[in-house]
Amino acid sequence: MNFFKRAWLNLTAKKGRSILLILVTSAIMLFVLAGLLIRNAADTATSNAKKSVGATITLSANREAAFKKMRSSTSTSKKSKPKLTTSPVKLSDAKKIAKLNNISSYSATVSTSANAKGFDAISTSSSSNGGGMGMKGGMSSSSSSGDIAISGVTSTASTSAFEEKSSKITKGRGITTADEGTNNVVIESELAKEDSLSVGDTIKLKATTGSKKTYTMKIVGIYKASSSTSTEQGPGATDPSNSVYTSYTFANTVKGSKYKNTADSVTFNVSDPAKVSAVKTAGKKLINTSKYSLSTNDSSYQTVKASMDNVKSFADKIVWLVAIAGTIILALIVILMIRERRYEIGVLLSLGEARWKIVAQFFVEMVMVLIVSIVIAGAGGKFVGNKLGQQLVSQQTTTATTSSTSTQTQGGQPGGGGGAPSGGSKPSGNMNGGTPGSSSSTTTSQKQTELDVSVTVLDLVELGGFGLAIMFLSIMLASGGILRLQPKKVLIE
Amino acid sequence: MLKTNDLGYWYDRQENSLFEHVNLEFKSGTSYAIVGQSGSGKTTFLSLLAGLDKPRAGQIELNGEPINKIGLTNYRKSHVAIVFQSYNLFNYMSPLNNLLTAMAVTESSHRGDKDYAAEMLRKLGITDEQMKKNVQKLSGGQQQRVAIARTMCCDAKLVVADEPTGNLDEENTKYVIEQFQKIAHEQNKCVIIVTHESDVAKACDHSYRLSKHEFALES
Ligand SMILES: Nc1ncnc2c1ncn2[C@@H]1O[C@H](COP(=O)(O)OP(=O)(O)OP(=O)(O)O)[C@@H](O)[C@H]1O
Ligand SMILES: [Mg+2]
Numbered sequence: 001m002n003f004f005k006r007a008w009l010n011l012t013a014k015k016g017r018s019i020l021l022i023l024v025t026s027a028i029m030l031f032v033l034a035g036l037l038i039r040n041a042a043d044t045a046t047s048n049a050k051k052s053v054g055a056t057i058t059l060s061a062n063r064e065a066a067f068k069k070m071r072s073s074t075s076t077s078k079k080s081k082p083k084l085t086t087s088p089v090k091l092s093d094a095k096k097i098a099k100l101n102n103i104s105s106y107s108a109t110v111s112t113s114a115n116a117k118g119f120d121a122i123s124t125s126s127s128s129n130g131g132g133m134g135m136k137g138g139m140s141s142s143s144s145s146g147d148i149a150i151s152g153v154t155s156t157a158s159t160s161a162f163e164e165k166s167s168k169i170t171k172g173r174g175i176t177t178a179d180e181g182t183n184n185v186v187i188e189s190e191l192a193k194e195d196s197l198s199v200g201d202t203i204k205l206k207a208t209t210g211s212k213k214t215y216t217m218k219i220v221g222i223y224k225a226s227s228s229t230s231t232e233q234g235p236g237a238t239d240p241s242n243s244v245y246t247s248y249t250f251a252n253t254v255k256g257s258k259y260k261n262t263a264d265s266v267t268f269n270v271s272d273p274a275k276v277s278a279v280k281t282a283g284k285k286l287i288n289t290s291k292y293s294l295s296t297n298d299s300s301y302q303t304v305k306a307s308m309d310n311v312k313s314f315a316d317k318i319v320w321l322v323a324i325a326g327t328i329i330l331a332l333i334v335i336l337m338i339r340e341r342r343y344e345i346g347v348l349l350s351l352g353e354a355r356w357k358i359v360a361q362f363f364v365e366m367v368m369v370l371i372v373s374i375v376i377a378g379a380g381g382k383f384v385g386n387k388l389g390q391q392l393v394s395q396q397t398t399t400a401t402t403s404s405t406s407t408q409t410q411g412g413q414p415g416g417g418g419g420a421p422s423g424g425s426k427p428s429g430n431m432n433g434g435t436p437g438s439s440s441s442t443t444t445s446q447k448q449t450e451l452d453v454s455v456t457v458l459d460l461v462e463l464g465g466f467g468l469a470i471m472f473l474s475i476m477l478a479s480g481g482i483l484r485l486q487p488k489k490v491l492i493e
Numbered sequence: 494m495l496k497t498n499d500l501g502y503w504y505d506r507q508e509n510s511l512f513e514h515v516n517l518e519f520k521s522g523t524s525y526a527i528v529g530q531s532g533s534g535k536t537t538f539l540s541l542l543a544g545l546d547k548p549r550a551g552q553i554e555l556n557g558e559p560i561n562k563i564g565l566t567n568y569r570k571s572h573v574a575i576v577f578q579s580y581n582l583f584n585y586m587s588p589l590n591n592l593l594t595a596m597a598v599t600e601s602s603h604r605g606d607k608d609y610a611a612e613m614l615r616k617l618g619i620t621d622e623q624m625k626k627n628v629q630k631l632s633g634g635q636q637q638r639v640a641i642a643r644t645m646c647c648d649a650k651l652v653v654a655d656e657p658t659g660n661l662d663e664e665n666t667k668y669v670i671e672q673f674q675k676i677a678h679e680q681n682k683c684v685i686i687v688t689h690e691s692d693v694a695k696a697c698d699h700s701y702r703l704s705k706h707e708f709a710l711e712s
Binding site: 010013 | 536540545546569570571575577581584585590594597598599655
């Protein structure tokens with residue numbers, strides 16, 4: 001393989017030219033590397049986003065079907081008052097769905113209300129219904145609402161308010177699955193302050209419906225709701241500080257015996273958000289779709305994905321643009337170089353060297369240049385990648401925040417059961433007709449906006465691949481000159 | 494060893510042919526000079542013998558085999574060594590590397606033998622110091638001697654040279670011609686030299702003159 005030696009001799013003998021070639025190639029490689037880094041970072045960020053944002057599927061009563069039924073019954077018998085009957089979700093159904101692939105966990109939500117007995121609920125002046133004892137809510141809901149909103153949950157930690165940290169346990173602990181069947185309660189800090197309650201104390205709640213029994217509750221924890229939670233209250237809600245969390249079993253007990261082992265809605269966490277629709281399809285087969293509906297919520301995921309896809313496609317474009325521009329520039333340089341070296345090629349041809357070996361010599365020379373250039377580009381790439389990455393992120397974050405805010409505003413529809421903070425539902429509460437209350441305004445998409453821009457061996461290998469392709473293409477473009485060169489013309493004229 | 498059969502060549506049109514129906518034979522162990530007026534077609538004829546161009550008519554046979562059958566690249570690689578007026582060395586290499594490269598490309602039997610290459614260079618008066626410098630730092634006469642040493646390192650039995658002494662002074666010319674004679678007689682090669690210098694032509698065993706589109710033996 002004599003052309004290797006020739007390539008080496010040529011590069012070392014013509015140092016000035018070699019250095020210039022290395023500089024030009026380094027610049028091109030640096031741009032390609034910057035593009036690759038951003039693209040890879042966007043890739044990682046997207047998969048991180050999948051993990052951290054997650055997506056949910058909510059099983060709830062099929063209100064649409066219920067409305068239809070109500071309407072058809074009104075048209076047939078005009079005398080009867082229209083009545084909307086929805087069936088609570090059976091936990092046995094929920095357990096079946098929970099066994100599907102890609103479902104990591106689930107939590108049930110039951111909303112109801114009760115009246116405070118022996119302590120004062122917080123009354124807000126702006127509230128349309130001053131939450132006194134026995135006063136009924138102003139809503140047209142058939143069930144009367146009390147001044148304490150009860151959120152029955154599987155665990156407080158799995159509710160969106162706590163997951164997004166708009167609510168925090170400040171004293172004691174939250175509700176867990178261990179609280180099933182108990183009368184343990186977690187109350188808001190304002191309510192605790194107002195009534196001088198602390199962890200370990202007991203309070204009494206009187207049911208407004210069903211048995212109208214009075215229950216003695218044990219306070220196991222106190223949580224603090226951030227102010228933003230209170231901003232989007234429906235008109236039917238009492239002050240957000242009157243929201244308490246209990247196990248869903250207790251909420252069912254308050255609602256009445258027929259609600260045993262049911263929930264208003266059950267939210268399933270899907271481990272891989274990309275599989276949401278597949279999981280939904282599988283889940284639908286397990287339930288009676290005329291009574292229940294499955295709704296998906298992967299809007300946060302979609303928002304993040306969309307913004308990350310933007311970065312990615314931008315980075316892709318950079319990579320290709322630079323690769324094409326680099327190929328053209330290098331091809332021109334190689335063509336010029338080959339013209340300059342016609343004489344040398346002529347000598348080789350007169351010695352009977354095969355043309356492909358002459359092309360190979362040029363290729364080897366360029367690969368040697370490429371190797372040095374990749375080392376230089378690798379050193380400089382981190383710096384450039386960092387700067388570009390920051391720039392892109394600051395742009396993309398703005399987009400992500402804007403779009404996620406617009407989703408948020410759809411949340412927080414007033415519901416029938418009093419103003420409990422939304423249970424397991426994710427930010428955009430637009431799917432859960434039955435789940436009342438507020439929606440938190442935190443944007444989950446802001447978590448993964450840090451693009452990790454660091455040069456790995458893999459990046460350099462990928463860069464090398466790109467470089468080789470660029471070199472190969474430009475040599476191919478330029479080699480036409482070598483293949484057509486007539487030795488007689490070069491040597492004799 | 495080398496025969497031309499009805500060889501003919503023209504650039505644009507056959508009416509303006511430089512020569513036609515050329516039937517010459519060149520033997521190994523012999524040196525030949527080709528002389529003629531400027532523009533008569535000597536270089537063109539030599540480039541056909543060297544396999545750098547294809548004839549328009551007729552063919553060239555090497556030991557009875559047409560060279561286009563051997564393949565021109567293969568023919569140049571294995572059977573012919575060329576010396577030009579302008580030396581045609583690799584300008585980015587030392588004389589030693591020039592020889593080693595040529596030996597590698599032509600797959601010479603001495604391929605890779607640095608000592609052999611150095612010996613050939615010494616034979617032609619290139620000092621050990623000179624043979625490691627870049628060839629461009631050598632004088633014209635020295636460079637031509639390197640080019641001649643190159644032909645001695647290759648196995649090719651045919652050596653063609655186009656005005657090898659064109660850029661050299663009298664002393665160097667004499668020296669170079671002596672070397673070509675040695676190559677022909679000691680290495681038993683066939684040496685064909687195109688020249689316009691009568692001293693060079695006289696030194697060769699035979700001399701052909703190309704005039705009026707024909708080759709005529711002078712001596
Ligand atoms: N590429 C070409 N295209 C057309 N005509 C050419 C070409 N090369 C040479 N000729 C012509 O062919 C003729 C022979 O050229 P050639 O170089 O063989 O002459 P020569 O005998 O070597 O002359 P000199 O002694 O000056 O070197 C010249 O008249 C020249 O003008
Ligand atoms: Mg000539």
